[in-house]
Amino acid sequence: MTETEFFIQLLINGTTIGSYLALIALGYTMVYGIIELINFAHGDVYMLGFLISLTFLGILGVTRSLGGWELWVIVFGVMFVTMLVTGTINMVIDRVAYKPLRRAPRLAALITAVGMSFMLENLAMIWKGPSQINYPNIFPTIDILNDVLEMKTAVLFTTKDVFLMGVTVPLMVVLNLFIRNTKMGKAMRATAQDREAAALMGVNVENVIRNTFFIGGALAGAAGMTVGIYLNTGRYLMGFDAGLLAFTAAVLGGIGNIGGAMLGGYVIGFLNAASDQYLSSEWTRALVFTTLILVLVFRPSGLLGERTPERD
């Protein structure tokens, strides 16, 4: 592998990691934008997306690579149902754990969020066991550069990479359009700016919060299933790691900022890929967390965020 190929591979890996991180980061940033809560359990909703889609595939009896119309119907059908389920779960989490604490000090809600995350992880562990879980390899893997375009290169770029981006990027585009153009999107933006004022203007704030949790959960569920198809493996703790990475991405981009979360996702994705390749994968975790600390300390408003006055 030459130096250039090495770098191109890094770009590809970074983009794939970044795509799903961005999708998870959106859930963090939307919830934080509206109720200023770090939804610690969000990463675990992503993990549930993985497990739930796995269960649906099991019910359908899918274990091998699919092709043709079957592939698209099953993948998108299961993804749609998974998104509904994880969205609902996220909404229920809000109803049970966060809604009673809307007026309590912010740390109280953060503590329940951590507690919620532990409950979900434990349930997942009991459900599917503590070891690595196999995910059926339903999406055919074809080496695009070597086999389709017949280039002689060591760079690996497969149909799965295309699939991952093909799912995550459109979802982000749709979310952006939704927030920019619909009435609910407008209500969300208004609530994020000033909850009391929005309520005075006739926005049903609780309804907006419910919707936000639903959308965030649905996106996380889609990310969970996509990663399952991409990596073919997962674990009950996968949500903790991915959640922290995605949260870092959300903060890096400027928390509360939708575009920022996507940008942050890709930056963290590249950082991850670069650290894996140039440094050592053992240090990747430490490096990402160091980045998180540095960003929080030196630029808490993130890359695209505005400076907010001290609030607590």
Next chain:
Amino acid sequence: MTPIWRSLTAPWRTLPAQRRQMLTWAFWTPLLLALPLVDKTFKWGIVNDVTDVLVLVILALGLNIVVGYAGLLDLGYAAFFAIGAYTAGVLTWPAHHLEWNFWIVIWAAVIIAAFWGIIIGTPTLRLRGDYLAIVTLAFGEIVPVAIRNMGSVTIGIGPWRLLTDFNLTNGVQGLNPVGRPWIGGFEFGFDPTPWYYLILMIAALVIFASARLQDSRLGRAWMALREDETAADCMGVDPVRTKLSAFAIGASFSGFAGAFYAAKLQAIFPELFKFNLSIMILCMVILGGMGNIRGVVIGGMLLQLFDRVVLTQTTIFARSVGEALHISPLATIDLSLWRWFFFGLTMVVVMVLKPEGLFPSAARRAELHAADEEAPQPAKSG
């Protein structure tokens, strides 16, 4: 509380606070001192477990300084425990040819843990509450990774090498053995009794320090900062020094616990100090009541009792019921797998229903419920 309970405890509550405190101590001290003897007579074999619980209670008291008194949510407190334990390990591991005396090592662990408390505290001073929580969490994640990767440390500038391939922490295998304490010619060994008395002494010291700090100028400054940072700042409380001292003192407690734990266990691994441990300690603090020594001690012990005794006993009971009634899922149930679920549930339930904890301090209760009275409910809109 029910009226019956109130009338029963009325004579107790009419006693002056000082008398009550004295009586409580007079009641508990002989019991705690006699525990190993009673344990031997009745063959309970619980001294070792009680010692481990006390280590966790000391950690909870340390975290209580940071979270309870100063109101800074620390999600990576296990890192300081790790630093305390590894300080003791590094200074006494035979391969390092240091093998310091335990009684010096334990103070070294305290100082180094406090030092790292300040190092972590400094960058977080500018942060809002929840960002601070995430930074401490990140730190708590970095420390075990760093320890795991410090099996061969090379420090050098260009061609000059200060250290080459130096095995500081022995990586994943961990440090084993760790030096034990000596008194005169007596070495602490496998008998849990001397360890129990040592941890009892440390616990007494930590409780005493917590109580004195609570009423000190510094303690009041912490609580002022917790309740309103801006107002406290205007009243002349230096936020920087006050917050840093909370981090340093809170971390120093875990230095004691870490050094003790390392010496008692004789082996330490990076895996012992994961995020779960931080959360368990936090859960102990929350259950009893943040910012309240009695609450943290009792709450911590209750949680440990639940974890170590109630879960296993209920499992045995549920299995016997399941076998008797031929319900197969019940007969093979293992409730100890659910421990983190119950810890999470504890955190959610306590925060939602009784955020001041089971044994609240008056000030904290007032603060946590202030919002109920002040904030008017927003009009229903649709």
